[in-house]
Amino acid sequence: MVDIATRVYNHRWKLDPIVRSLLDTDFYKLLMCQSVHRNHPATQVTFSLINRSSHVPLARLVDEGELREHLDHIRTLRLSRGESTWLRGNTFYGKRQMFRPEFMEWFEGLRLPPYHLERRGDQYELTFDGAWPEVMMWEIPALAVLMELRGRAVLGDMGRFELQVLYARAMTRAWEKIERLRTLPGLAIADFGTRRRHSFLWQDWCVQAMMEGLGEAFTGTSNCLIAMRRDIEAIGTNAHELPMVYAALAESDAALAEAPYRVLADWHEEHDGNLRIILPDTFGTQAFLRHAPDWLTGWTGIRIDSGDPAEGAERAIRWWQSHGEDPRQKRVIFSDGLDVAVIAELHARFAGRTNVSFGWGTLLTNDFRGLVPHDALAPFSLVCKAASANGRPTVKLSDNPNKAMGPEAEIARYRRVFGTAAQAPHPVVV
Amino acid sequence: MVDIATRVYNHRWKLDPIVRSLLDTDFYKLLMCQSVHRNHPATQVTFSLINRSSHVPLARLVDEGELREHLDHIRTLRLSRGESTWLRGNTFYGKRQMFRPEFMEWFEGLRLPPYHLERRGDQYELTFDGAWPEVMMWEIPALAVLMELRGRAVLGDMGRFELQVLYARAMTRAWEKIERLRTLPGLAIADFGTRRRHSFLWQDWCVQAMMEGLGEAFTGTSNCLIAMRRDIEAIGTNAHELPMVYAALAESDAALAEAPYRVLADWHEEHDGNLRIILPDTFGTQAFLRHAPDWLTGWTGIRIDSGDPAEGAERAIRWWQSHGEDPRQKRVIFSDGLDVAVIAELHARFAGRTNVSFGWGTLLTNDFRGLVPHDALAPFSLVCKAASANGRPTVKLSDNPNKAMGPEAEIARYRRVFGTAAQAPHPVVV
Structure with missing residues (x-):
């Protein structure tokens, strides 16, 4: 039996959404968001997408219009009643009511804030500005969208x-x-x-x-x-x-x-x-x-x-x-x-x-290494990080200098303040 | 969208037929059948299933009731109108009307003759008696049914x-x-x-x-x-x-x-x-x-x-x-x-x-070698051959003595009549 209805329905799709729910995110984002919502609700942050694998020319691989469609789609998402019920009623790490009512009310009303997208050479500059609890929720969906669109670009040519x-x-x-x-x-x-x-x-x-x-x-x-x-x-x-x-x-x-x-x-x-x-x-x-x-x-x-x-x-x-x-x-x-x-x-x-x-x-x-010509589906190192807070740049040193980020002068200051010793560099796998 | 109709339909299945058409057979069977139907329509033959891989205990692996259901199902099959049209109208090897009208009329009326099934130790004895053109059409479906039922027995236990x-x-x-x-x-x-x-x-x-x-x-x-x-x-x-x-x-x-x-x-x-x-x-x-x-x-x-x-x-x-x-x-x-x-x-x-x-x-x-424990899906050497014609045993010598078949005395006679020299044995792969 051919499922004609499914086939017709598929034809109608304008968009096969990559992110289909605000819950399609990492659990620690929600725990952190609740903490931020309580302790720093008004802090203004900028999150930026950074492609540490500059050999992957994202802007040549991923169509800007398609990228915008997916990001716009994410901005239409709201927590559904069932999702909210699950977050409110489920036991996480053995604990009931992990998410407090005031956080849940806020989350139920959340729509993700606007994004800023510009092409710079072969890369995209994608940033998010606004109140920390809202902006931080962009990280995971933004990464997932870019990873999957890059994959779809490769898969589109295959039999x-x-x-x-x-x-x-x-x-x-x-x-x-x-x-x-x-x-x-x-x-x-x-x-x-x-x-x-x-x-x-x-x-x-x-x-x-x-x-x-x-x-x-x-x-x-x-x-x-x-x-x-x-x-x-x-x-x-x-x-x-x-x-x-x-x-x-x-x-x-x-x-x-x-x-x-x-x-x-x-x-x-x-x-x-x-x-x-x-x-x-x-x-x-x-x-x-x-x-x-x-x-x-x-x-x-x-x-x-x-x-x-x-x-x-x-x-x-x-x-x-x-x-x-x-x-x-x-x-x-x-x-x-x-x-x-x-x-x-x-x-x-x-x-x-x-x-x-x-x-x-x-x-x-995402281990598709070696499975298509030119290894075009190999995972690469894309991150979406807080770049500034209340107008001040953020810094990360990490235990691997290849993962450090922030302005040079600030990195030097942080090294001094924390007394961070010289570190051995490790290749960043993903 | 879950396809509920398909699901309900599947629930209703009594049998998932292995052979679903009289055309689910080898093309050379049809060419040979036409020749036999013209030249030897009345010859009485017996076809027998022979498992040359005696280490595969077919009768322990395959349920007799299930085997009968599939064989019975094959006996209900008739050439459909579309299948007949294809055989009559299609070009085979660049030739139109490969199959003559008198053969097609006979084929359209064909139902496969009865089978004889008995368990002998860990093997089945499966034979078919009757007019050559009818009996010969059992070969391919009988083999396919046994191969697939043996596979299903292994697959049934898997997650x-x-x-x-x-x-x-x-x-x-x-x-x-x-x-x-x-x-x-x-x-x-x-x-x-x-x-x-x-x-x-x-x-x-x-x-x-x-x-x-x-x-x-x-x-x-x-x-x-x-x-x-x-x-x-x-x-x-x-x-x-x-x-x-x-x-x-x-x-x-x-x-x-x-x-x-x-x-x-x-x-x-x-x-x-x-x-x-x-x-x-x-x-x-x-x-x-x-x-x-x-x-x-x-x-x-x-x-x-x-x-x-x-x-x-x-x-x-x-x-x-x-x-x-x-x-x-x-x-x-x-x-x-x-x-x-x-x-x-x-x-x-x-x-x-x-x-x-x-x-x-x-x-x-059928290359599933090494893919399940005990290599239980490895192909094995099952054949279905004409064992006798008009009451006389058949013989095959082949270029590989491991593939020879027939009564010993007849094999000796055939060797003498044809002047078949000593042959090097080869392992029978499948």
Whole structure:
């Protein structure tokens, strides 16, 4: 039976929307947004899209009109009643009413603010200005739209069977990875791949494959929409955006030095247990841990998101031990450019010494490397970051100098204030 | 949009039929059937299913009730009006009205005769008795049903994503083969994989992939239903069945020695051009060519279906040359257990020296080797052959003693009558 109605309906589509819900975003965005909405509702920020892979000529690959259509479509999205009910009523990290009524009311009324799009040579300049809680919600959908439009540009030239075989190959590869992960006893791994995914449907496929292939070892997805639809855990805590903006708002060097801890103090008031995860690398992990207040050693875990991951975990373990904490009661979450070989290696090295978990991102949801000519579907390093707050530039140092961002003079000042030592550069995978 | 109607319709299915049309058979069956219907309509034959891979316990894998349901379903099939119109009106091998009106009238009225099914240990004994033109039409559907039911038994235990990945892997493998074949200049290759296919839908997928991937190099399919639906060439000429039955009917050793040539004399009357293809190996190729009448050297080509294929082709070329024929005007068709490596090798060796083409069978339409535990989907060697004609046993010697069949005493007699020399055994792949 040919489904004529579906076929006719498909013909009518003007747009096959890439982002189809405000929940098609990362869970930590919502947690951070609630915190920002409470503590910094009036802070004005600018978020900018930055293509760290300048060899990918986005503006030549992606039609500007199509890009605008998708961004405009995102601005029409509002939280649906069912989505709102899920956020209000669901248990996240074992907690009921994670989202407070006043935040939910605001979120229910949210429409994303305008965007500014200009072509500059072979790249797009895409920025978002406005109140922090609104602007920050652009990050994930903006990235997802550009990643998927770039993919569609490549796929548009392929034959029907070529396409089918492309996905067959990608599925085979994903499943082989899952089969390898299945052999790791006590694994805990989540999908962190929304922002640089190949497409929504592909991410959804990957999540379902992880569910069937890994069972309990698959702890959930960072994607709220997929978590809701597939009835699994939504995963995530916080990100660099908070210390970056808090730091930019600091009125003095002393306040700047305090800013990363201020972020976590605000977080400490709201969250406990597995939501108390330190992300220490915004301005260099070593400096962060050296000056960290004692109460932070009581937090549940540390997320390692740049630099050498094994070194980062060893550093965390040493830090806990030097403060009389038992690392076996703690958690280390790896989330930087992971793929199965690294996951297996880190798991073998740290399982038993601490609780290990993995936030697997782009190489779960967008590993099409080598599958088309010129590797035109290989993932690339696109980010969307807070560039300024209340008119002041933001800075990120990271544990990998290749990931640093901000004006040179400010980077120098931050290095001085935080006492960030020289760092070994690592290639940025994705 | 969920297609509710399709879903409800699927629920209603009692049977998902494996063979859904009398045209879901090999084209050479129809050509042979027309010849048999004209020349030997009353000959009584028995066809038997033989599982040459006795390590595959068919009767343990395949439920007898289910097998009967499928065989019974095949007995309900009749040529539809559209199918009949296609057979009557289509051009095959460049010829209009390949099928004569009196044959078409008979075929339109055909229903397949009863079958006899008994379990013997871990195997089934499946036989068909009756008039040759009717019974011979059981061969392909009977094989396809058993192959697919064995596959379904394995697939029934698999999860949804496991299944999807299984097909993804099989598709990837098939496409990689096609990509390799694409590099061979001047290739001519057809699908000969109906009888031992994984399933109808899978064969149909493989054919479509060949169409897209190989373009003109893909010359067609032996499957009449797929040829009709996909609007491509139906390919095939004749098979061992004809000389086997003609030989069994021979009243004397002298008549026996003549039988293989009698088959081709009958064929000669009906067909010309690319349909004049000699299948010389039924009782040994060397003996066949040694005693062949002169008029046979004028035929278009030779099909190599057993023994060492390169040796077989060299022998054919020498035979043509020794009779003053130019091999470059001739055609060699390879069709025994082919896969890409062998195809590439034979193509490199013989292209330019003669016209080469390939009938690619089981390893096109059923290469699931190594894709499930215990290799439970690996193809195996199942055949359905004429076992007797008018009460006399049939014999096949082949160029590979592992493929010989018939009573020992008769095999010895045939060897003596045809002067078949000692042969080197080859493993039977599929």
